[in-house]
Amino acid sequence: MNAKNSSMTDALKWTGTQLQVLDQRVLPEEIRYDYYNDAQGVTEAIISMRVRGAPAIGIAAAYAVVLSVKVHYSEHNSNWQQQVKADIEQLRGSRPTAVNLFWALEIMNKAMDVENVSPIASLEVLAKKIHQDDIAANHTMGALGAELLIEAKGVMTHCNAGSLATGGYGTALGVIRSAYKQGLRKIYAGETRPWLQGARLTVWELAQDGIASTLIADSAAAWLMKSGVIDWVIVGADRIAANGDVANKIGTYSLSVLAKQHGVKVMVVAPTSTIDWAMVSGEQIEIEQRQPKELLNDCYLDEHSLVDAWNPVFDVTPAYLITAIVTELGIVLNPSEVNGVKSLQ
Amino acid sequence: MNAKNSSMTDALKWTGTQLQVLDQRVLPEEIRYDYYNDAQGVTEAIISMRVRGAPAIGIAAAYAVVLSVKVHYSEHNSNWQQQVKADIEQLRGSRPTAVNLFWALEIMNKAMDVENVSPIASLEVLAKKIHQDDIAANHTMGALGAELLIEAKGVMTHCNAGSLATGGYGTALGVIRSAYKQGLRKIYAGETRPWLQGARLTVWELAQDGIASTLIADSAAAWLMKSGVIDWVIVGADRIAANGDVANKIGTYSLSVLAKQHGVKVMVVAPTSTIDWAMVSGEQIEIEQRQPKELLNDCYLDEHSLVDAWNPVFDVTPAYLITAIVTELGIVLNPSEVNGVKSLQ
Numbered sequence: 001m002n003a004k005n006s007s008m009t010d011a012l013k014w015t016g017t018q019l020q021v022l023d024q025r026v027l028p029e030e031i032r033y034d035y036y037n038d039a040q041g042v043t044e045a046i047i048s049m050r051v052r053g054a055p056a057i058g059i060a061a062a063y064a065v066v067l068s069v070k071v072h073y074s075e076h077n078s079n080w081q082q083q084v085k086a087d088i089e090q091l092r093g094s095r096p097t098a099v100n101l102f103w104a105l106e107i108m109n110k111a112m113d114v115e116n117v118s119p120i121a122s123l124e125v126l127a128k129k130i131h132q133d134d135i136a137a138n139h140t141m142g143a144l145g146a147e148l149l150i151e152a153k154g155v156m157t158h159c160n161a162g163s164l165a166t167g168g169y170g171t172a173l174g175v176i177r178s179a180y181k182q183g184l185r186k187i188y189a190g191e192t193r194p195w196l197q198g199a200r201l202t203v204w205e206l207a208q209d210g211i212a213s214t215l216i217a218d219s220a221a222a223w224l225m226k227s228g229v230i231d232w233v234i235v236g237a238d239r240i241a242a243n244g245d246v247a248n249k250i251g252t253y254s255l256s257v258l259a260k261q262h263g264v265k266v267m268v269v270a271p272t273s274t275i276d277w278a279m280v281s282g283e284q285i286e287i288e289q290r291q292p293k294e295l296l297n298d299c300y301l302d303e304h305s306l307v308d309a310w311n312p313v314f315d316v317t318p319a320y321l322i323t324a325i326v327t328e329l330g331i332v333l334n335p336s337e338v339n340g341v342k343s344l345q
Numbered sequence: 346m347n348a349k350n351s352s353m354t355d356a357l358k359w360t361g362t363q364l365q366v367l368d369q370r371v372l373p374e375e376i377r378y379d380y381y382n383d384a385q386g387v388t389e390a391i392i393s394m395r396v397r398g399a400p401a402i403g404i405a406a407a408y409a410v411v412l413s414v415k416v417h418y419s420e421h422n423s424n425w426q427q428q429v430k431a432d433i434e435q436l437r438g439s440r441p442t443a444v445n446l447f448w449a450l451e452i453m454n455k456a457m458d459v460e461n462v463s464p465i466a467s468l469e470v471l472a473k474k475i476h477q478d479d480i481a482a483n484h485t486m487g488a489l490g491a492e493l494l495i496e497a498k499g500v501m502t503h504c505n506a507g508s509l510a511t512g513g514y515g516t517a518l519g520v521i522r523s524a525y526k527q528g529l530r531k532i533y534a535g536e537t538r539p540w541l542q543g544a545r546l547t548v549w550e551l552a553q554d555g556i557a558s559t560l561i562a563d564s565a566a567a568w569l570m571k572s573g574v575i576d577w578v579i580v581g582a583d584r585i586a587a588n589g590d591v592a593n594k595i596g597t598y599s600l601s602v603l604a605k606q607h608g609v610k611v612m613v614v615a616p617t618s619t620i621d622w623a624m625v626s627g628e629q630i631e632i633e634q635r636q637p638k639e640l641l642n643d644c645y646l647d648e649h650s651l652v653d654a655w656n657p658v659f660d661v662t663p664a665y666l667i668t669a670i671v672t673e674l675g676i677v678l679n680p681s682e683v684n685g686v687k688s689l690q
Binding site: 022027029053060158188190191193194199200203206207210211212213214215216217218219221222223224226250251253254255257258292295296297299300305306307308309310311312315318 | 363373374449487490503535536538539545548549551552553556557558559560562563564565566567568569571595596598599600602603606613627630637639640641644645650652653654655657
């Protein structure tokens, strides 16, 4: 299976009539797209984690609304908006933590309420704009973030905040791609248990682009930092509170505490669509708990088992542990000292 | 496959003519013993990680020397000691970090040099004594360590420092077993990538004893600490330097740094056979690097792959991050403040 053609690795492809979703659960062994013609299908694709990554989830949801309008809209159906709103409610329930999902659905929902003679066409334009804006934002963030890395010896990333997690190019990996062009070579990726997004997606995605990287066990990160080879941890975000606290993949908080103790800096890269202005602090962010079976051997899954698992999928990193939040509108340095991310509003 | 009979879960069984080694690579799905009649076989069992855990490796090596003497000794072979010493050299090369291996081999080697009319019998007695002393030490440490946990709400352990890693009862898990008897109920185990000793061995071993536990991803430990449910991290050790620095499974250093930042205490439980008095500090301890393939998908294993892995199997925790070192000779509190572990010498 070879995927040198970069268009093959898009997480999402919109054909005009359907959304094609790369099934990220089977990477890197298999490159397989599933095709969806309605919002129910896309909802299931998000729940099942065929598509993951906050920006990609938001984009998929926007296209799902277009599919819903295509299914329900007709001049003779005065009820189509209610039917689409029911689909939107389903989509809202697919994952709780990434705010881009709710952000994209809100944009689509509002647009649908505007009097319009051709809602299908205009909503499709809007979904495509959300998608294209995300790619453009990633390129902007890539350039901005790379400026902070001019003197970096090495970096580490966690989970996958790459092309696969976004409309394209990536947030954290967008910065790493841009920094690679200016000479950065030491790039480490944490495996990111339990889904192994680092091992399955990040190192694969970088290799597709000709960028060499080194995988480590998540618990080796502190020892790596102590060895002195990295000076930045670079991650994406699922939700950023107004005070600069960041919800991201479980382990990000751990890395941020460890980074502080080792003089390593922490960069969060996310479009402003990831900022939840209504959240005063990260303490209010709902953290998704996933099934114990993601961690447990099958022999522990019966109800009398003495072995359980605690499986939060995200954690919250307080702003004081973050060196820089990079968005498409600019960089916030030391967010805890400058009133969070308010300067971006 | 049911192993309620605790004798079934011994890592090592000595029959008098052979060493039976539980293949820990196939747990918990399968309980399978491999039988060894010579030192070469036991060397391979250590290299292949059928047997792992510093004390268990030392005990296996002691029995391997007995097997070697059985093979080579006869009244007519004046060269038998050289032949056994060659086997000992092979055993010394099997794993580099756990000092119990070298400690046990040194005891057996010295005993062999003593003029003796029945070296097979006396060396067998010695190997069995090393084994029994380890079990006794674990029970002593269990009682001593549990005293520190009288008021503990919850604990976390890493890797497997249990019955499977020792002669029996366990070091860290020995303390947890003893604390369980006095009422401790919240017990968390980290998965411990890449070999998953926590997920495959620790929670299984505890369940065999009727003790419930909760598995977490290694990178969730910081978030668990932040939630306030644990007040101790309890681990074993592969080598302790004279100043109290501790080499143990990769991730122990990470947990210790995180523990310090969260007001969680760190207990290291190890018999004095794990102390390397010749090592002034942990910086001199050789850290075993294992194959990248333990972390990498098969598709990255060809020589042109852009994906590599950094796979240190141990790390070193400086003494100042350790609250207590529990040995069979007593507890050293705050080793960095009391001249390391010298009080035990």
